[in-house]
Amino acid sequence: MIRIGQYNTLEVVKKVEFGVFLDGGEDFGNILLPKAVVPSGTDLGDQLEVFIYFDSNDEIIATTKQPFATVGDFALLRVVGICSFGAFVDWGLDKDLLVPFSEQRRRLEEGQDIMVRVYTDKASGRIVGSTKFNRFLDKTPANYTVGQEVQVLIAETSELGYKAVIEDQHWGLLFRTESFGKLFPGKKLKAYVKEIREDGKINLSLQKAGRAKVDDLADKVLTTLARKGGFMPLSDKSSPDEIFKEFRTSKATFKKTIGGLYKQGMIVIERDGIRLNDN
Numbered sequence: 351m352i353r354i355g356q357y358n359t360l361e362v363v364k365k366v367e368f369g370v371f372l373d374g375g376e377d378f379g380n381i382l383l384p385k386a387v388v389p390s391g392t393d394l395g396d397q398l399e400v401f402i403y404f405d406s407n408d409e410i411i412a413t414t415k416q417p418f419a420t421v422g423d424f425a426l427l428r429v430v431g432i433c434s435f436g437a438f439v440d441w442g443l444d445k446d447l448l449v450p451f452s453e454q455r456r457r458l459e460e461g462q463d464i465m466v467r468v469y470t471d472k473a474s475g476r477i478v479g480s481t482k483f484n485r486f487l488d489k490t491p492a493n494y495t496v497g498q499e500v501q502v503l504i505a506e507t508s509e510l511g512y513k514a515v516i517e518d519q520h521w522g523l524l525f526r527t528e529s530f531g532k533l534f535p536g537k538k539l540k541a542y543v544k545e546i547r548e549d550g551k552i553n554l555s556l557q558k559a560g561r562a563k564v565d566d567l568a569d570k571v572l573t574t575l576a577r578k579g580g581f582m583p584l585s586d587k588s589s590p591d592e593i594f595k596e597f598r599t600s601k602a603t604f605k606k607t608i609g610g611l612y613k614q615g616m617i618v619i620e621r622d623g624i625r626l627n628d629n
Contacts, residue, residue: 352378354402354410355421355470355477362396372400372412383412403477406445418442419468421477424503424515426536429462439466439479453480465505465535483515492520492552494543502554504537514541514554522552529556531594557603567599567607572616575626583623 352358352374360372363380370388371380383400392398400412401420418441419425427439430446437458438446449458449466458464458481466479467486480486483505494500494516502514502522511526512533524533524541544555558566574596575582584593586608590601597604608624611617618625 351375352381352402352410353421354404354475355468356402357399357420358402358412359397359399360412362392362394362398365392365394372398374410378410381410381412383414387414389414401443403443404445408476413443415443419466421468421470422518424465424467424483424505424518426463427466427479429458429460429464432458432460439464441466441468441479447477447479449479449481453478453482455481463536483521487515487519487521488550490519492516492546492550494520494546494552496543496546497558498543499540500543500554502539502541504533504535504539506535516541516552516554520552522554524554524556531556531598557599567597567603568611570597571607571611571624572626575617575624580626580628581623582625585619585621585623 360374360381362370363373364371367385369385370383370392372383374381381402383398389398398414400414401417402410402412403417405411418427425441427441427447429437430440431438436448436450437454437460438448441447447466447468451457464481465483466481467483468477468479469486470476471478500516502516502524503518504512505515506513510523511529512524514522514524516522522541539556541554541556542558543552545553547553584596584604586605588601593599593601593604608617608619612619615627618627
């Protein structure tokens with residue numbers, strides 16, 4: 351079955367001057383793949399992976415271009431136009447994606463970069479965008495465990511920190527006091543479930559809990575030192591940004607880790623960095 355707003359692998363069944371037609375099955379018939387996006391050397395019977403969406407005439411069409419997001423995804427997109435019924439955002443295809451006024455938490459402005467959820471409107475069948483994320487999140491029980499690694503997308507900032515979308519399904523909160531590195535809406539990264547509260551809300555951490563994060567970082571430090579010839583110009587005097595750039599961790603955790611390695615006799619802490627202990 352054809353999945354509109356998703357990638358589909360379809361067979362080339364007809365070649366014409368303006369492109370090729372792909373087999374869309376009984377429900378959709380032949381679907382046009384315009385000449386401009388037909389891969390060189392395409393022939394009858396070939397299987398092509400294409401994205402299926404609606405063109406400017408609301409006709410189903412295929413493309414080999416890759417949109418910035420598919421149906422079900424969240425993505426940071428730029429507003430490129432305003433009309434009488436909503437805003438258009440660039441999602442990487444010839445036809446821009448509409449975010450209707452009814453799907454805007456606040457009025458959007460041209461040139462603005464916003465987080466958008468791409469979905470299929472049940473009433474019209476069209477692919478549209480929404481900034482009203484609560485409609486799509488926390489609809490199923492959160493089946494996570496404390497300490498579990500998850501993929502998150504920073505969605506917005508708040509007074510407490512950063513609201514993040516966990517695995518495209520649930521809201522999570524990363525407190526500002528526990529954040530490090532550059533975080534901004536649209537950034538994807540891994541995090542860990544720190545706490546699942548009684549009200550179901552989820553608190554996140556960028557590091558593993560307790561001893562696990564130190565042990566994991568210790569392995570990375572030793573591996574990196576070996577790769578760099580036994581010396582690295584990082585120490586407890588280095589800036590948080592320098593440490594994060596190399597190890598994606600906080601300065602506090604880094605200091606604790608190298609302190610432990612020093613006590614074990616595995617490294618030597620010098621004035622301008624750390625060195626593997628050859629002894």
